[in-house]
Each structure stands twice: as C-alpha cells, then as structure tokens.
Amino acid sequence: MSREQQVVDRTRRAFRTGRSRPLEFRIQQLKRLWSFIKERQEEICEALRRDLGKSELGSELYELLVLEAELKLAISRLAEWAAPRPVEKNLLTLTAEVYVKPEPLGVVLIIGTWNYPWPLTLLPLVGAIAAGNAAIIKPSEVSSNSSKVMEEHLCHYIDQDLYPVVAGGVQETQELLRLRFDHVFYTGSSRVGKLVMEAAAHHLTPVTLELGGKSPCYIDKNSDVRIACRRVTWGKFVNCGQTCIAPDYILCEPCIQGQVVECIRQTLLEFYGADPKCSPDYGRIINQRHFNRILSLMEGYTPVVGGQSDSSQCYIAPTVLKDVPPHSRLMQEEIFGPVLPIVTVSDMDDAISFINEREKPLALYVFCSDKKAIKRMIEETTSGGVTVNDVMMHYTLSSLPFGGVGQSGVGCYHGKHTFDRLSHHRACLVRSLNMESVNLARYPPQDRRRARRARMALRSPLIDMSKRTLIWAVVATILGVCLSIALLVILLIAAGLNCTCWYWRGFYN
Structure with a gap:
C-alpha cells in the first residue's frame, strides 16, 4: 500500500468518527488555521521571497490578507451558512417540515498551485473545514519553500488526521488522483485540469477546476x-x-x-x-x-x-x-x-x-x-x-x-460559495402520520374527482413559510372563507325573502 493510500485511509477513518461535523469543532479549526498564518507569517513571507521574489509587504497584501478576510467571514457566518434552509411548499405538503440541509461531502482533495501558493491552496481548505469535510492538502512542488513550511507546521495547528499535507511532485499527485475522493479541488493549468477531471471521472467524483486562459x-x-x-x-x-x-x-x-x-x-x-x-x-x-x-x-x-x-x-x-x-x-x-x-x-x-x-x-x-x-x-x-x-x-x-467557464474552469468558490461548493445540499421533508385524508387524492382507485383535486394541489402557487407570504396566504384563505360564508348567507336570505314574497302574494290572492 502506497503512502498516499495510507494517508487517504487514515483521513477517511477520521472523517467517519464524525468529529469534523459539529460547528464548534469547525470554528475551532478555522481559528487555529488563522493562528498558523499569524504566528508563522515571517516564515511564510521568507518562503515567498525565495519562491517568487515577493517582498514582505507584497506577500502580506496579495497572499495573507485575503486569507485572513476569508477566515474571519467563515467564522462569523458559519452558523448561518450551515443552518437548515426552509423552502416553499405546495398544498400537499403545507403541514410538513420541508428544508435543505447542507452536509459535508466527505474527504476532499485540494491540489494547490505555485503562483499564489498560500491563498490558492488554503482558501479551498477554509471552505472544506467550514462545510465539515476532511481534506488532504497537496501544495505545489514548484513553490517548494512554501510547500515545505506548509508541510512542517500546519499539522501543529489543525487536526493532522483530518487535514494532512501531502508534499511531493507529479508522482505523488498522480497517486492521489488514482484514489477515490468525494470532491477534487484543483487550481492550475487547463492541460493538467483535463487530467484531473479524467482521473476523477473514474470514481464519479465531482470537481472544481480553477484554471486560466487568455483574459x-x-x-x-x-x-x-x-x-x-x-x-x-x-x-x-x-x-x-x-x-x-x-x-x-x-x-x-x-x-x-x-x-x-x-x-x-x-x-x-x-x-x-x-x-x-x-x-x-x-x-x-x-x-x-x-x-x-x-x-x-x-x-x-x-x-x-x-x-x-x-x-x-x-x-x-x-x-x-x-x-x-x-x-x-x-x-x-x-x-x-x-x-x-x-x-x-x-x-x-x-x-x-x-x-x-x-x-x-x-x-x-x-x-x-x-x-x-x-x-x-x-x-x-x-x-x-x-x-x-x-x-x-x-x-x-x-x-x-x-x-471560470468552459475551458477556463468548472465551478466557483470564495466565501459562502466555497461552503456551498463543498457541501451536499440534502433535500429533507418531514411529515406526521396524521391527516391521512389529505393524501386520498393521490391513492388508487383513481377517479376524475381525485385527479382534479391532485391537479389543483400540485398546480397551486408555492407558499413561502418563512416570509410574509405565509401570513398573506392565511389572511387570504380566511377572507375567502368569510366571503364565501357571507355570500351563502346573502343567498339564503335572498331565497328566504323570495319564498316569503310568494307566500304573501298567494295569501292575498
């Protein structure tokens, strides 16, 4: 068994324990990642100077500030992002609980690139952690000094079983791509992006490809x-x-x-x-x-x-x-x-x-x-x-x-978009066993009356239970009932008066 296989197996076992799911744990890991960037800033800037000739101020401006902003946003908004999202209902599901629940995908492979090795590798990690996933980080071997800092120090800040760093070159990347993941996030050239997509297709693994092109x-x-x-x-x-x-x-x-x-x-x-x-x-x-x-x-x-x-x-x-x-x-x-x-x-x-x-x-x-x-x-x-x-x-x-779009990429990220990209949006509908009479329209034996009721229910306007639409729907229903009753009373009164008129006309005649 290869070293990469061992790492993936260990990471998947760690994910199956469920410890990456609680919001408290996710926020804790995001804060530790922030601590890593702050405490190791001097080493990060030195690595960038060696890799790309970047100045300390340039490294902070173009590499680290965007990471800190993303971490701050994820920490402050995570509870909101991860909350169940109510959706609209129709008449058939009016009494049911209906919502979309963001869930972790599982184990995500993040393949970073060398031109901005820190944000383009760790921004996807922020979203992966926020969404409750485990993630294997593969920094680019081209920016070797940045890769070394990431490999040596990141494990001392965040969970090393859930978020291991796998250093190495083309051979290590190819070995990782041979294995099954729940999502692959790649940043780099279109040429390599095609290879990543081809490898992921063998396992029906979804991909995010942040590529390039001639802008x-x-x-x-x-x-x-x-x-x-x-x-x-x-x-x-x-x-x-x-x-x-x-x-x-x-x-x-x-x-x-x-x-x-x-x-x-x-x-x-x-x-x-x-x-x-x-x-x-x-x-x-x-x-x-x-x-x-x-x-x-x-x-x-x-x-x-x-x-x-x-x-x-x-x-x-x-x-x-x-x-x-x-x-x-x-x-x-x-x-x-x-x-x-x-x-x-x-x-x-x-x-x-x-x-x-x-x-x-x-x-x-x-x-x-x-x-x-x-x-x-x-x-x-x-x-x-x-x-x-x-x-x-x-x-x-x-x-x-x-x-990107087309040859320039597949999928998008940043902020909540990364969280959504690395989440499974699970459709949830929860009903009670009461009010069975509501379901009769869908049960056999079918007749025209039942079919008509089913059509009316399915064609009814969707009702948003989380907003004022529900209030207006209830008010409209009450008003409709009241108007119907009033009309009925008027008709009955009119009918009664008509009968009375006929009675007295007959009496006098």
Whole structure:
C-alpha cells in the first residue's frame, strides 16, 4: 500500500468518527488555521521571497490578507451558512417540515498551485473545514519553500488526521488522483485540469477546476486612457505577471495604441523606477523552465517597452509588444508572465467578435465610460468574471463567486460559495402520520374527482413559510372563507325573502 493510500485511509477513518461535523469543532479549526498564518507569517513571507521574489509587504497584501478576510467571514457566518434552509411548499405538503440541509461531502482533495501558493491552496481548505469535510492538502512542488513550511507546521495547528499535507511532485499527485475522493479541488493549468477531471471521472467524483486562459482587456478610445493604463499595468505586472486573472492582452483601436504604450511606460517608471530589477516590489519568474517558455513567446518581436532579461535571476522586465497579429503563437496560449501584447481592433464590434471567437476567458476587463456600451459588452460576451474600469478587483470580494467557464474552469468558490461548493445540499421533508385524508387524492382507485383535486394541489402557487407570504396566504384563505360564508348567507336570505314574497302574494290572492 502506497503512502498516499495510507494517508487517504487514515483521513477517511477520521472523517467517519464524525468529529469534523459539529460547528464548534469547525470554528475551532478555522481559528487555529488563522493562528498558523499569524504566528508563522515571517516564515511564510521568507518562503515567498525565495519562491517568487515577493517582498514582505507584497506577500502580506496579495497572499495573507485575503486569507485572513476569508477566515474571519467563515467564522462569523458559519452558523448561518450551515443552518437548515426552509423552502416553499405546495398544498400537499403545507403541514410538513420541508428544508435543505447542507452536509459535508466527505474527504476532499485540494491540489494547490505555485503562483499564489498560500491563498490558492488554503482558501479551498477554509471552505472544506467550514462545510465539515476532511481534506488532504497537496501544495505545489514548484513553490517548494512554501510547500515545505506548509508541510512542517500546519499539522501543529489543525487536526493532522483530518487535514494532512501531502508534499511531493507529479508522482505523488498522480497517486492521489488514482484514489477515490468525494470532491477534487484543483487550481492550475487547463492541460493538467483535463487530467484531473479524467482521473476523477473514474470514481464519479465531482470537481472544481480553477484554471486560466487568455483574459482580454478592451480599452475604449473615449475612456480615460491614462487611468486605464495605470490600472492595467498594476494588474498585469504584479507578481511578475504570474496571475491567472491578469490582463493577458489589450484590445484597442489603432488611434490610441501609441497613447496606451506611452501611458504604460510612464506608469512602470512610477511603480518600479528606471530599473525594475532593483525594485523590491517587482518579483521573479518561478523557475528556469517558465523563464525559457516566456522568452520563447517573445521571439520575433521588438518590444516597445522593456524586453530585458537575466537568466541567473529568472528576471524578465515588464514588456509591452504592439501590433501583435491575432493568430500569432503569443495569442494562442496563456502568457502567465510580464509580457503584454497589444492587438488592434477597428471598434467595439470587432473587439466583441475577437473575444467570442476564442475560448471563454477566466476574466474580462472593459475600460469604457459609455454605460450602454458597457452593458452591451457584458451581454454579448461570456467569461468567468467581468470587471469594468478596473482589473482583478472582483477577486477581492467574497460575496462574488470566483471561477471560470468552459475551458477556463468548472465551478466557483470564495466565501459562502466555497461552503456551498463543498457541501451536499440534502433535500429533507418531514411529515406526521396524521391527516391521512389529505393524501386520498393521490391513492388508487383513481377517479376524475381525485385527479382534479391532485391537479389543483400540485398546480397551486408555492407558499413561502418563512416570509410574509405565509401570513398573506392565511389572511387570504380566511377572507375567502368569510366571503364565501357571507355570500351563502346573502343567498339564503335572498331565497328566504323570495319564498316569503310568494307566500304573501298567494295569501292575498
């Protein structure tokens, strides 16, 4: 039996004890995970510096703050999220207790990635713990220093049987994927995502795949180009371009292409100085393989901004390329590095067609001041998420679902969306054995009268027992009964008066 098999078996046995289910235990584990991040922050930041060249402040801003916010939200809202959720009833189930109960799925496999190794590995864990699951954490071996900190220290804070860390490379990941889980959560490339989905299909295991793709950024000629370029420059070159929702390329009309280039040049000077290589805020490519891959994408182009590189440090300067052909190799695969191509389009119609002719992106960015044009761009395109007049900020909101569509991903998470994604929503209906006469309409032998009653009950408007709808339904029913009685009384009185009139008419005649 392999080491991975032993870990999975131990984790499943721990889950079957039921200790991950009580809300008190879940909250306790979430608080301990928060303590891990706080107490080990110095080691985490050092690991990120070694892996990706991130500064301490950059690590805190882009890696840890989002984790702390997610933990705070889950701890404060868990009782609300996990509570049974009443649903609407029909007349046949009016006296029954009907609700949806979120339940743990079981043992979840979380396969993290290397570009933001802490939030992209531990955010799914927050949701897994909150939903009452056990989880096996597989950090990326590419960000080896972060993986080592996670493996060595996480077990001292949270339950090591319910939430073990399995370090290792491709072989260990493949071995884990060979085994059965109740959900697989993977963040990474589309190529590996297909392999994960294929492996999960053997066990009918549901998956969440947070992938990537080429996220377009359209800049309208009538927008404030200077501010647009400032925001695009930040989103593209933070973490040295190694962000799944970074703007992958710019679409704009030829008349503003030169202005876009110049505004980006000026912004880079403001952000990173004359030599970004010396800036503490500018990172490095994760390893030599990715360094070579990015340089090969730039072959044949003359950069209008940047282009310098240093193999010994895996350094590539912030680079801008203009007049990039739509069908070039650079436009066929996700860049995932500090290279920003500009593709010219004739107008917004052309931009929409350009976007729709390609795979659905993880994110779409639109810079435009015309509300009608913005609405049109949103309605006539598809993407995992869309941000207008900014980039990447939709990721920071736990209230928004984060995820892809089509080739850019399957499923979504963040905040309550993670809790729901990693929960089974169990349908529950609880009735008494009384009032059996209500059920006669559904029992044989059937006749027209019973069938008519059943149709009326099933076609009746759904009644929301948890809101004012119930009150109005009761009031309406009472009023209806009262009106019926009043009408009956009026008819009886009218009939009585009619009889009396006939009596006296006969008497006098």
